[in-house]
Amino acid sequence: MKNIQVKKTASRGIAIAPVYCYQEPDLAPDCRGICEEQIPLEETRFEEARNQVITNLKELAEKNEIFAAHQEIAGDFMLQEGVLGKIRAEKKNAQMALQETIEEIAAIFSGMDDAYMKERAADVKDVGKRLMAALKGTILPDLGQMEKESIVAARDLYPSDTVKMNPDLVKGIITEEGGVTSHVSIMARSMNIPILVGVKGILAELTEGICVCMDAEKGSIVINPDEQTRAYYEDQKAQYEKVRETLMKMRNRPAITRAGKRISLCANVGKLEDIRQALEMNIDGVGLFRSEFLYMENTHFPTEEEQFEVYKEAAELCPQELTIRTLDIGGDKELPYFTFEHEENPFLGWRAIRISLEMKDMFKEQLRAILRASAFGNVRIMFPMIISLEELREAKAVTEECKEELRNAGQDFDENIQIGMMMETPASVILAEEFAKEADFFSIGTNDLTQYLLAVDRGNKKVSDRYDFMHPAVLKAIEQIIRAGHNHQIKVGMCGEMAGNVEAAKVLLKMGLDEFSMSAGNVDYIRQVIVEFE
Ligand code: PEP
Ligand code: MG
Numbered sequence: 374m375k376n377i378q379v380k381k382t383a384s385r386g387i388a389i390a391p392v393y394c395y396q397e398p399d400l401a402p403d404c405r406g407i408c409e410e411q412i413p414l415e416e417t418r419f420e421e422a423r424n425q426v427i428t429n430l431k432e433l434a435e436k437n438e439i440f441a442a443h444q445e446i447a448g449d450f451m452l453q454e455g456v457l458g459k460i461r462a463e464k465k466n467a468q469m470a471l472q473e474t475i476e477e478i479a480a481i482f483s484g485m486d487d488a489y490m491k492e493r494a495a496d497v498k499d500v501g502k503r504l505m506a507a508l509k510g511t512i513l514p515d516l517g518q519m520e521k522e523s524i525v526a527a528r529d530l531y532p533s534d535t536v537k538m539n540p541d542l543v544k545g546i547i548t549e550e551g552g553v554t555s556h557v558s559i560m561a562r563s564m565n566i567p568i569l570v571g572v573k574g575i576l577a578e579l580t581e582g583i584c585v586c587m588d589a590e591k592g593s594i595v596i597n598p599d600e601q602t603r604a605y606y607e608d609q610k611a612q613y614e615k616v617r618e619t620l621m622k623m624r625n626r627p628a629i630t631r632a633g634k635r636i637s638l639c640a641n642v643g644k645l646e647d648i649r650q651a652l653e654m655n656i657d658g659v660g661l662f663r664s665e666f667l668y669m670e671n672t673h674f675p676t677e678e679e680q681f682e683v684y685k686e687a688a689e690l691c692p693q694e695l696t697i698r699t700l701d702i703g704g705d706k707e708l709p710y711f712t713f714e715h716e717e718n719p720f721l722g723w724r725a726i727r728i729s730l731e732m733k734d735m736f737k738e739q740l741r742a743i744l745r746a747s748a749f750g751n752v753r754i755m756f757p758m759i760i761s762l763e764e765l766r767e768a769k770a771v772t773e774e775c776k777e778e779l780r781n782a783g784q785d786f787d788e789n790i791q792i793g794m795m796m797e798t799p800a801s802v803i804l805a806e807e808f809a810k811e812a813d814f815f816s817i818g819t820n821d822l823t824q825y826l827l828a829v830d831r832g833n834k835k836v837s838d839r840y841d842f843m844h845p846a847v848l849k850a851i852e853q854i855i856r857a858g859h860n861h862q863i864k865v866g867m868c869g870e871m872a873g874n875v876e877a878a879k880v881l882l883k884m885g886l887d888e889f890s891m892s893a894g895n896v897d898y899i900r901q902v903i904v905e906f907e
Pocket of ligand 2 (some may be wrong): 610797820
């Protein structure tokens, strides 16, 4: 028996099953230099492999939108030019040129500060793997071939692997690489499969078929458990399943406390796919649409039209409520096509509303897109990082300008669209009473509010033990915000991570919070807290 403890976890659930070791074929490139005459042949080899992969991905894209993104990567000019350039100028064979180009592109993503963008390197590598297999004439293994219930252990699992998985057979996943925001993590969570990622060296510890127990929430793995340990995990599993069963039964219930207060139970999303998944949780709306993903996953600032299409679809998908936060870039979030000047303290620097108010044309494109989408649902606008009444007034004035332009152009929009603000800076707390007179709603962003109130960088591991949204200073600030909002009859919500925390939710309900918005995976748990709250 061997115990392994994993520090960072991001899913729930317990699994006890034999291990299925996912073996990758040898995809190491055959690295060879070539002579001038071989260039056309190597070019053709690469182009043929690329066409084959694109055709393949096109078919897969009909089943899952991840493959549409992969198809784009495979067809990307940068990838093509990178490989062909190495074949022509550096006289490398196609396999070597491909390997190097994929590493270079993946490194660009890995080097980004934002965790979400960092993980996009996995997509690039996934496409690279597919292209390499096509070049080598190798068949990639298929998780769809699995025949019995197992815990899958792998070096890493790519999106193309996970979509083939049969969720009835895959009881758990353990990978050596990957982070909690990687595709495999997201997919596993959405399929309710317990997963532990970044477990270095696990494959060397395992043999095919050996029994493993895992607790995805606590981060524990036991290889070849003794009888007593196995019985313990069986018991934990039964308890967990009971909880899940109760939660599932509750899903249809509206989020009303025992005292009769109707709470708005919402989801935080970044993409349309997130909305589709969150809707399964019977949400009351979207409390935070992080619009920056639309900007980050692009090669240019998305146009009004491009944004309108997305917001409109989101509004139609979620007619209950769709709160779109205007661009919150800067800080740890960068854009691949826009150079931010180096800043000593980016979180205290040029970010969010500060950028929007300065880059007014870009801001207006976004506002017009949101306003136009408001004709198709119940859309709300939310401004991030506000520190002064002047900022809020200016942002509202720009929105008015956009409304006027749309009116003149005969475009429909919701004349009474609600305009609210994130409460995530110390200044917003101190001026909460004043802000409540001019904003239609508040949403507390505890991720930033905690870091700014406690002077603790939210992404710095060295001080992560000091980063605590239950700190009395943060709790007092939240109380103050809720009181100020209610004094002026506006609703106060929360879209920071704290809203999805079971212990915190009880405290927040006591304080009178009206709306809880969180990652979809937490909705069931918070609903239970709400309906059981006296
Ligand atoms: C927050 O700061 O709490 C928040 C929800 O916004 P973000 O995490 O995107 O900064
Ligand atoms: Mg924030």
